[in-house]
Amino acid sequence: MRTSLRHIARTALLALAVIGLSGAPVRADGEAKLLAPSGTLRVGIYPGSPTSMVSDAAGKPHGLTYDLGGELAKRLGVGIDYVRFQRVADIVAAIHDGNVDLTVTNATPARANDVSFSQPVLSIELGFLVPAMSPIDKVEDIDKPGVKIGVTKGSTSERTLPTKFKNATVVPAESVKSAIGMFGRGEIDLYATNKPTLFEMSDQMPGARILDGNWGLEHMAIAIPKGREDALPLLNHFVADEQSSGALDTIQQQAGLRGAIKAKRE
Template identity: 45%
Template sequence: MTSSVAAWVRVAAAALLVWITAAPGHAADADIAQVMAPSGHLRAGLYPGTPTSVLPDGTDNPRGVGYAIGKEMARRLHVDYEPVVFTKNAEVLEAIKTGAVDVVFTNASAARAKEMDFGPVYLEIELGYLVPDGSALSNAGDVDASGRKVGVTTGSTSDATLGRELKEATLIRSPTLKDAVALLKDHEIDAFATNKATLFEMAEQVPGSRVLDGRWGEERHAIAIPKGRDAARDFLRDFTAEIRSSGLVSAAAERAGLKGTIVPGK
């Protein structure tokens, strides 16, 4: 090898080393972690009582699809995982709007998309009704009738949607799912509306209750982040594709006992 060729090889090798160490891919992990979790902790907004979020059980690894996704996201970002459990979903949604948490796992409705940014859908769930023991109702289509009282959680998708769509029945708003369970037990409402994953969980707390056949809509759950973190969009897209294809979502759903899911595209 001539001296000129050897010199060129040395220069090329040095340039390659500089490019490798400075390439965007090597800085990407640190950069995206700073965008997604600026505090150094991934703060995941959750609320109890539904398998789509978290089902606290006193262990370090509670059941819940949202909890499991957040834990995996923190691992991918190489940051600490900080689940922040609120009393009700309305508090979770407010926290992501203000940036008090970094991610939430919720129905990607058009109204919410105005206040937070969503990644792709990772889970679709039927929306339905839970009725107390002794109810004569058998199908979701039977609910909207004069004199009927339909429970929803305040500020939920069910609240917004059924507030527009129910023509005869009256909405009764509850601040939390725990309050809704009490209303069903006391027969103060004729049905409670939300996604079927939550309804089946609630049914275990209300003896004799039933989830009605049929559905009045679907929820499309996605990871949401605060507005202004546009640099995280590619990460959210890729991460969502990975957790779906790897089976993480389906495994978390099975562990949480989640029911009422819809095959995407059906």
């Protein structure tokens, strides 16, 4: 009996995903209860990155997570609650603990141990930001004794860069906002993260520049708590529709998201 109900639920998810991609609200109790069991879709965001949430000149919020979360809530026919954190690692932990329903983040194997991911939404380049008058002109100038590379605490950069650079020192920052202050105090010489965030930082640091090239890619996907995998067919249809309809391009433009490339379709 339990297997039969599970099969019915999966079939309903797929059918309603196709029907719901017209953009109209999907009043589907099964999907809404699975993705938003509290009756409200709790979306984890952190300020300062267009992949999550930024504000335009008029103070209106935009962002990949912010806008995709809002669009999905409309299609499910539920309310939305944006839950703010300082950094993405805290959001992933909150999703793991069931305190947040959804975010968009880098779908790494390590994070896949804690949350479940949709198909990729888009990919973004990873890079380095240096302040004005920095003697660092290229990536080859980084791996030297005394060079301090800033990273966001709990990020992919913090886990990855120590294996790439043996002589430079990796210095964790509590948030992107605090990292800008660390430049001014001489606590870091450059900052490593995804390029959309680096562009946002450079806008606040006259003369700052992003080094040519990249040191990898982040594959951004929708993250949900473990145990809700029956919702993945619906989420994958949602992602595919946002990509093919041009809605994803609009979201990127509104958020000023730079450094992104199209995700490979699975």
